[in-house]
Amino acid sequence: MIEMKRPTLIKSLLDSWQLTYSTSGAKALIPYWIVISILVGASVAYFLPSSFWDGEKLDVTVSAISGLLTFNGIILALCWSAFAKVYEIIGAGSFCAHLRKHNLLNHYLLFVGYCHSTQILAIALSAFALVSLWLPFEVWFVKTTIALAVASCVYALRQGVATSSVMQDLIWQKSEFDEHLALSNSSNVKSVS
DSSP states (O other), X not given: OOOOSOOOHHHHHHHHHHHHHHHHOGGGGSOHXXXXXXXXXXXXXXXXXXXXXXXXXXXXXXXXXXXXXXXXXXXXXXXXXXXXXXXXHHTSHHHHHHHHXXXXXXXXXXHHHHHHHHHHHHHHHHHHXXXXXXXXXXXXXXXXXXXXXXXXXHHHHHHHHHHHHHHHHHHHHHHHHHHHHHHHHXXXXXXXX
C-alpha cells in the first residue's frame, strides 16, 4: 500500500539525523553554525556602545534594527526563488519517484521547510527587537533581544546560502538522472528493434 501521508516533523528530523550520521558521522550532527551565530550575536550586543542602549540616540538604534529586519526580509525574498527551483526539481515526475523510492524526497522537503522556518524566525526576532526598543524593558532584555536578532540573521543567511547550494546540487543530480534515463530508454528501444 502506498503511504499517502507525509511523515511527521519528528519522524522526518530523526530520519534526517540518522541519514546524516550514517553518511557523515557524529561530527556532522554538531550544530556549529548555530553556536557561531549565537556567539556573533552575543559579541555584537556586548561590544555595542552604551549610547546604543540608553535611549539618547534612539533614532540610530531604530535605524540599525530596521536595517536588520529589512535585510532578513531580503534574504527570505531571495531564497524563495531557490525554494521554488528546489520544489520544481524534486517534484518532477520520474525524478520525484526516484527520490521517494530512495527515501530522499522527505529530506529535501524537510530541508526547505527548515530553512524557511529559520528565516521567518529571524524576521520575527528582528521585529520583536525593534518593538522592544519602545517598550519599558530593562536594558539587559533589549540587549538579549538584539543579540538573538543578530544571531538569527547570521543563521538565516547561512541557511540561505545552503539553500542555493542544495538547489545547484539538485540541478546537477537531475541532469545526471535525466541522462541515465535517456540512455536506458535508448538501449530499450534498440533491444526492441
